Amino acid sequence: MHLPNPAPIDAAPVLAWYDSHARNLPWRVSPADRAKGIAPDPYRVWLSEVMLQQTTVAAVKTYFLRFTSLWPTVFDLAAAPLDAVLKEWAGLGYYARARNLHACAEAVVNQHGGVFPTSSAALQTLPGIGAYTSAAIAAICFDEEIAVLDGNLDRVLGRYYALPVPVREAKDELRAALQASVPKRAGDFAQAMMDLGATICAPRTATCMLCPIQPGCIATKTAAPTVYPLKPAKPEKPVRKGHAFVMTDADGDVYLQTRPDKGLLAKMTEVPTSDWVSALPPVAYPASGDWRHRGQVIHVFTHFRLELEIWSAAVAPAGLDRGWWAEPSALKGEALPTLFRKVLAAAGLE
DNA sequence: AAAGCGGGGTT
DNA sequence: AACCCAGCTTT
Missing domain, CATH: 3.90.79.10 (Nucleoside Triphosphate Pyrophosphohydrolase)
Known part of the structure; x- marks a missing residue:
């Protein structure tokens, strides 16, 4: 155990920060609209999440707009030839995502009547949807109270708890600590934490004085918060x-x-x-x-x-x-x- | 548990 | 030029 009895993150200041600092993204429902009861379209959230796997927001934006313009619904995407999907995906990388995307659209149409499952467990059985993506869709679209742990959160939590080992060796502990922190507004909390990692607790810089969870953060009390998370040695590229x-x-x-x-x-x-x-x-x-x-x-x-x-x-x-x-x-x-x-x-x- | 799998934005 | 990104699947 690397984190004996970790303190949960206080979600309230995170949500308050998100209410005024949320990024405006093409696939996102703003916290103000979400509070009015406007729910995100699971098709658009799913599409964005698959595109965002190991890919930056900046690179995804134009592809997302192009895909949703060509194929506004999961029925449209399922009906498209795989060939057409691959052509539109060209340049985005990790092409297995495009093949799984099309297979997933077909599964949602043929096995679920065109309606995305609403639980993370059911979502994770679909092609191209793993632990992260299933949790993200379930939280963002349906407010399932589940930990959404991506690369941003690896870094934020690694710093918050001053994790003394590389994240890979403590993934389950980080997930448990995050799970204990998830509030009712689970979707906004997930997006807030990712925005926090993208803007305040960034890979090379940490603007701790602006951070809503600085009070509980252990790394911010050290001389160099950004040394966390510790990184494993990288092998040379042949x-x-x-x-x-x-x-x-x-x-x-x-x-x-x-x-x-x-x-x-x-x-x-x-x-x-x-x-x-x-x-x-x-x-x-x-x-x-x-x-x-x-x-x-x-x-x-x-x-x-x-x-x-x-x-x-x-x-x-x-x-x-x-x-x-x-x-x-x-x-x-x-x-x-x-x-x-x-x-x-x-x-x-x- | 480890390896295979793209490309670009940021620093 | 290094780093790393809203990871998943196969071996």
Whole structure:
């Protein structure tokens, strides 16, 4: 046990702070409207929460507006082809989220009549909805009195209790301490604590004099509150190298194909590449042509750094039957991850 | 329990 | 250039 008998957080000043300092977000019902009995739309809250998994608010906003414009209800999203969803998700990353999002929409429509379940336990059985997201939806939409523990709260609680070990080693204890603090306004409390972590108790700075829970905070009494939460040592990122081949035909169309069903960037659109390995392999062109080297693209993933040599050529289409030829003007609408947009840009397209 | 899985905003 | 984000799923 790292937190013997932790004191609960006093929710009252947190809610009072939220009433006057809540962020204005496209998927959020303001605390004033919530007090009038206006409830959030579970579809919009769910969509925003999935987009926000490991992704910043700033990056999500435009995607959220685009999705809700194209597909205003869960019925619309469930009826859309997965392909269309992947195209709209392109650039946001973690593409398994988009596949699970579509599967979840289908499950809500086909198994729940288009109505989202109202308990965190039921929500968590749906694709792409785990411990955090189920709690967030249940609290925000239905005021279920449940602890909503995300990366912000890891930091806020790690500091509040001056947690002496990395969060991963005390997750259950933090959740229990938070659970003991949840008030009736559970949804506003969850959002308030996340806003607190995003604005006052930020990763590199803590503006403790403005913090509504400073009185009980242990870290603020120390010389350097931001040393919490303690971080585990990070492993070094390996480098992988390879070649990417941008081919055009006589019409100037570009050769594209779909990535495999599983693994990195699954089912997304790409141009052909070599394997990505630690030592740059000899170049093996996928078709004959006047190949030109177009420089290098560097792209950093979560668990490795990728360095691709970019080659382009006009080729005869014979033997290329796995993919398709796309007009350059149509590239914008393809399900191209950022990596391959960089590759096409290096080859003079896009 | 650990690994795999993107990309960009912020500092 | 490092850090880290409203985490989930698979192994």
